[in-house]
Amino acid sequence: MEKLYGMRKGGRLMACLMAVLAMLFVDLPEAHAEYGDVVINNYSDGAGMRPVIFPHWFHRVRFRCKVCHADIGFKFQAGGNEINMVKIIDGQYCGACHNGEIAWSVENCNLCHSAKPGTKTQVHESTIQKLARPATTPANK
Template sequence: MTQKNALGIFRRLLLVLLTATVVGGFIGPANAEYGDIVINNYSDGAGMRPAVFPHWFHRIRFRCKVCHADLGFKFQAGGNDINMLKIIDGQFCGACHNGEIAWSVENCNLCHSGTPGTPTQVHQSTVQQLVAPKPKATK
């Protein structure tokens, strides 16, 4: 093997490793960022992590009307009765996350990546920070 061939193999291997590292960083579970919608209507009760909807990731690609008019999402976190049966049936997120337009529901951890116990909310919203927490029930 010549030095030129060895260098070429090394460069290809390095490129593959760098690509895997970069892509692997994007595929992992997401954490809620400012303005994301944490959806925990049923997740905790089902033993799943809350779903995190990356609002601004979608907003830079689509106009508001696509989700809020065409798909019927209300303009309030928790204002929609979203569950997995409806999504599988093509409602709400399932209109696009059907395996043809975007990934399908078999990739649970791509959406269900929130911190367990986090209530449905706009993550780190000013309004959420001003609301006093509910008092814990005493027995």
């Protein structure tokens, strides 16, 4: 990105490039799976809660990988961490930040438990909105 911004070709080319990039992200989600939302549903459905949507990109632009994947200790695998509410309230995993100080706290159940019931653990290309809305296409497999 910095290289692109450094080019002296003016705004039009820039706008074009950005449009192409935007299309790539929309049309080729698999190639950029690590940018997608992670649905975590090891326990939620079983406990009668909606599965959790973790908006990875939203967090990645705010924190370095290391903060979560080294310091907090999230394994690099969708559903690969045995997360539950006792741990979160104890300040582990999501609770390292969602404690009312760094970010809003655990009372906001629905902000995390926002996927359609039955959505399996996965890295999903779509936005929170798409996952949270009733499906219009059979895209949520």
